[in-house]
Amino acid sequence: MFNKQELIDFCNNARENFLSHISIDCVVFGFHEGQLKVLVLKMKNEDSWYLPGGFVLKNEPIDEAANRILKDRTGMDEIFLQQFHVFGDPERSRPHNEMYKDYLPPSENWFANRFLTIGYYALVDFVHVNPTPDSHSELCAWYDLADMPKMELDHAAILKTALDTLRLQLNYQPIGYNLMPKEFTMPELQKLYETILNQKLDRRNFQRRMLAFGILSRSEEPRKGGAHKAPFLYSFDLENYQNALKEGLKGGW
Amino acid sequence: MFNKQELIDFCNNARENFLSHISIDCVVFGFHEGQLKVLVLKMKNEDSWYLPGGFVLKNEPIDEAANRILKDRTGMDEIFLQQFHVFGDPERSRPHNEMYKDYLPPSENWFANRFLTIGYYALVDFVHVNPTPDSHSELCAWYDLADMPKMELDHAAILKTALDTLRLQLNYQPIGYNLMPKEFTMPELQKLYETILNQKLDRRNFQRRMLAFGILSRSEEPRKGGAHKAPFLYSFDLENYQNALKEGLKGGW
DNA sequence: TACTATTGTGTTATTAATACACCAAGTGCA
DNA sequence: TGCACTTGGTGTATTAATAACACAATAGTA
Numbered sequence: 363m364f365n366k367q368e369l370i371d372f373c374n375n376a377r378e379n380f381l382s383h384i385s386i387d388c389v390v391f392g393f394h395e396g397q398l399k400v401l402v403l404k405m406k407n408e409d410s411w412y413l414p415g416g417f418v419l420k421n422e423p424i425d426e427a428a429n430r431i432l433k434d435r436t437g438m439d440e441i442f443l444q445q446f447h448v449f450g451d452p453e454r455s456r457p458h459n460e461m462y463k464d465y466l467p468p469s470e471n472w473f474a475n476r477f478l479t480i481g482y483y484a485l486v487d488f489v490h491v492n493p494t495p496d497s498h499s500e501l502c503a504w505y506d507l508a509d510m511p512k513m514e515l516d517h518a519a520i521l522k523t524a525l526d527t528l529r530l531q532l533n534y535q536p537i538g539y540n541l542m543p544k545e546f547t548m549p550e551l552q553k554l555y556e557t558i559l560n561q562k563l564d565r566r567n568f569q570r571r572m573l574a575f576g577i578l579s580r581s582e583e584p585r586k587g588g589a590h591k592a593p594f595l596y597s598f599d600l601e602n603y604q605n606a607l608k609e610g611l612k613g614g615w
Numbered sequence: 616m617f618n619k620q621e622l623i624d625f626c627n628n629a630r631e632n633f634l635s636h637i638s639i640d641c642v643v644f645g646f647h648e649g650q651l652k653v654l655v656l657k658m659k660n661e662d663s664w665y666l667p668g669g670f671v672l673k674n675e676p677i678d679e680a681a682n683r684i685l686k687d688r689t690g691m692d693e694i695f696l697q698q699f700h701v702f703g704d705p706e707r708s709r710p711h712n713e714m715y716k717d718y719l720p721p722s723e724n725w726f727a728n729r730f731l732t733i734g735y736y737a738l739v740d741f742v743h744v745n746p747t748p749d750s751h752s753e754l755c756a757w758y759d760l761a762d763m764p765k766m767e768l769d770h771a772a773i774l775k776t777a778l779d780t781l782r783l784q785l786n787y788q789p790i791g792y793n794l795m796p797k798e799f800t801m802p803e804l805q806k807l808y809e810t811i812l813n814q815k816l817d818r819r820n821f822q823r824r825m826l827a828f829g830i831l832s833r834s835e836e837p838r839k840g841g842a843h844k845a846p847f848l849y850s851f852d853l854e855n856y857q858n859a860l861k862e863g864l865k866g867g868w
Numbered sequence: 869t870a871c872t873a874t875t876g877t878g879t880t881a882t883t884a885a886t887a888c889a890c891c892a893a894g895t896g897c898a
Numbered sequence: 899t900g901c902a903c904t905t906g907g908t909g910t911a912t913t914a915a916t917a918a919c920a921c922a923a924t925a926g927t928a
Contacts, residue, residue, distance in 0.1 A: 383634045384731065424703030424731065448701055448733055450677030478637065478677065480701055530787070532868065549875070559868055566877075567917065574915095590874040591924040612915095615785065615812055802906070819908075820886065827884090843905040844893040865884095 363405045363498050366465045373472040380417035382472075385479040386428050387415040387517065388443075389524035390436065392488035393541045397506045398557045400521060401435065401493060402513070404501040411511040413520060414502070415479065428482040435502055437492035442485045442540035446527040447520075450478040454516045483524040485540035507557075529559060534610040536577050539598045547585060547593035548572070575611060577603045616658045616751050619718045626725040633670035635725075638732040639681050640668040640770065641696075642777035643689065645741035646794045650759045651810045653774060654688065654746060655766070657754040664764040666773060667755070668732070681735040688755055690745035695738045695793035699780040700773075703731045707769045736777040738793035760810075782812060787863040789830050792851045800838060800846035801825070828864060830856045 364372060390401035403412045416431035418424055425443065432441050455477040468474035493502040505511060510521070531537060537558075538551055552568045572578060579599045584592040617625060643654035656665045669684035671677055678696065685694050708730040721727035746755040758764060763774070784790060790811075791804055805821045825831060832852045837845040 381636050381729070381731075383636060418703070418731075420729070421705050423705060424701060445701060448677060448698060450671070450733070452674045452676060476634070476673070478634075478671075480703070533787070534783070547875085555868070561868070563868065564917075564919090565875085566919085569876085571916085584875095588874095589926050590872090591876075593875055615808070615814070615816065800906085817886075817888090818906085819888085822907085824885085837906095841905095842895060843903095844907075846906055 363408055364462070364465075369462055369465050369471075373466065373470060376417065376472045379419055381420055383475055383477055384418055385415055385477045386418060386424065386431055387413045387449075387479045387481055387520055388428060388432055388435075389413055389481065389483040389521050390432065390491075391483065391485050391524075391528065391541065392491060392504060393554050393557065394488040394504070396553050396557065397508070399488060399504040400507055400510060401491070402503060402505050402511065403435075403495060403499040404503070404511075406498055406500045411513045411517075412499075412515075413513065413517045414496075416496075424480060428480075428484075432484055434496065435494055436486060436490075437494060438486060438490055443482050444484075444527075444531075445480060445482050447481045447523050448478055449481060449516055449520060451516070452476050454479070457515060479520070481520050481524060483528060485528075485537060487541065487543060489543065525558075532558060534612070536575065536598075536603055536606045536611065539600075539603050542598075545581065545585075545595040545597050547595060549593060551596070575602075575606060577606050616661055617715065617718075622715055622718050622724075626719065626723060629670065629725045632672055634673055636728055636730055637671055638668055638730045639671060639677065639684055640666045640702075640732045640734055640773055641681060641685055641688075642666060642734065642736040642774050643685065643744075644736065644738050644777075644781065644794065645744060645757060646807050646810065647741040647757070649806050649810065650761070652741060652757040653760055653763060654744070655756065655758050655764065656688075656748060656752040657756075657764075659751055659753045664766045664770075665752075665768075666766065666770045667749075669749075677733060681733075681737075685737055687749065688747055689739060689743075690747060691739060691743055696735050697737075697780075697784075698733060698735050700734045700776050701731055702734060702769055702773060704769075705729050707732070710768060732773070734773050734777060736781060738781075738790060740794065740796060742796065778811075785811060787865070789828065789851075789856055789859045789864065792853075792856055795851075798834065798838075798848045798850050800848060802846065804849070828855075828859060830859050 392399040392401070401414055403414055404410070405412070414431060414435040416427065418427040425445070428443050429441065432443065433439055458473050459476070461473050462471050463474065465471070488504070493504065495502040507525070510518070512518070513521070528537070532555070538554060541554060542551060548569050549565070551572065552563060552565065555568070556563055577599055578596045581595045581597065584594050586592055645652040645654070654667055656667055657663070658665065667684060667688040669680065671680040678698070681696050681698070682694065685696065686692055711726050712729070714726050715724055716727065718724070741757070746757065748755040760778070763771070765771070766774070781790070785808070791807060794807060795804060801822050802818070804825065805816060805818065808821070809816055830852055831849045834848045834850065837847050839845055
């Protein structure tokens with residue numbers, strides 16, 4: 363993916379600006395046409411796929427680093443982002459460590475380092491994302507969760523952990539606001555939940571429960587023009603939603 | 616806490632063996648006499664307190680590093696340990712960065728670095744712990760959660776986050792096994808829950824719920840000899856317990 | 869206009885959570 | 899020994915949450 367000169371430049375730049383041994387990888391979830399999507403990158407001249415990631419500037423908070431990385435890949439600001447796990451097996455970055463050993467000695471080769479990676483997951487409104495490859499990628503694109511390409515390193519495991527975390531999160535936090543468009547119908551929201559959980563839910567019980575949370579407001583006008591019965595449009599009541607994020611949806615004890 | 620020569624030795628050793636920029640801090644919870652306890656260290660010749668922590672060896676998985684650090688402080692092996700958050704504000708280690716600037720230039724001073732710290736929390740059986748200070752501490756001791764000394768850096772925030780995580784955990788995972796002795800009475804287990812949650816629970820409902828989880832087995836003999844009515848002794852059914860850890864106690868959706 | 873797909877809503881049964889009261893066993897003391 | 903007090907064990911009624919289920923309304927299409 364790099365030729366020798368590019369590698370040298372990259373390494374010099376990285377060594378000067380970034381914290382060593384630490385990377386960030388992001389699992390960006392979007393929702394479109396009833397499918398949960400994940401943003402992935404394809405390296406130049408290689409059939410290898412990665413989650414969007416990057417490094418932490420020497421004087422940058424890690425949450426800001428994750429935001430910066432995602433802004434570069436999506437064009438979006440103020441993304442819903444959550445740190446979920448650190449992947450710290452010394453073997454995890456091994457395949458990369460060998461990569462450029464003919465070009466540079468390990469001491470000068472940024473990729474010869476072991477990297478811990480901090481996993482973040484992001485929830486974004488699919489249509490607002492402008493997938494943008496980085497300098498060593500030829501493609502940045504959405505993939506269906508059910509149809510992901512084989513990813514390098516431990517990125518498949520990172521994705522799995524992110525998904526598990528998201529599913530857990532669902533039980534005590536509202537999540538639709540960041541994944542749905544401003545207005546949506548109840549069946550559309552249900553589809554989101556069903557997709558994340560990979561499980562059918564009962565329409566009537568879903569609606570009752572969702573409304574009981576008190577985070578939705580129904581607009582006056584139903585959606586017109588579509589086929590079939592005109593569904594009501596809902597949007598999130600942001601104040602109650604934020605509150606539910608903080609307080610949790612229902613307590614255990 | 617270090618004199619100049621100690622500092623130089625420490626830094627040389629650290630630079631050679633540890634990953635830079637990364638530390639681990641552990642919140643060790645124990646339970647004794649109806650109180651939730653946390654293990655803390657006091658620096659030599661200073662009135663400053665810290666959570667037990669350390670660094671990651673260059674070729675060591677981070678979970679192993681946390682285990683090693685805790686084994687050194689507690690004498691215990693196979694501790695229940697859970698990674699819960701990375702604290703990555705560049706300001707968090709600032710107070711330490713200045714500490715030895717008269718002894719060594721920043722490039723040679725391990726403590727002049729910014730550190731991300733990976734937070735782990737541990738649940739241990741109080742009586743099995745042998746609190747052991749490290750080389751730059753004069754004391755390693757249990758403190759009541761309600762009566763913690765003022766800690767350095769962001770260690771109070773780390774503790775708070777650990778406690779919040781533990782309280783959340785309580786809702787979908789069993790936790791008593793690691794904190795209670797082998798055999799215990801139902802009121803004792805209840806006290807543990809009440810202490811963690813800082814809230815009174817109803818005796819009868821607690822017992823019903825706990826038994827419904829199916830992770831307890833009642834021994835034949837009640838505890839004799841104590842004052843008052845002899846309570847039954849329970850222990851955890853390890854197989855069901857492990858299963859509940861994996862599966863979660865009750866699902867949301 | 870019948871048919872079909874989709875959405876909206878209500879009712880009942882089951883299960884879980886909460887609130888509450890009584891009995892049993894042991895201690896200490898008059 | 900009888901009584902007060904403490905701790906622990908268990909049951910039951912009420913309420914709330916969840917799960918299961920059926921029918922009516924609307925808009926497009928054949």
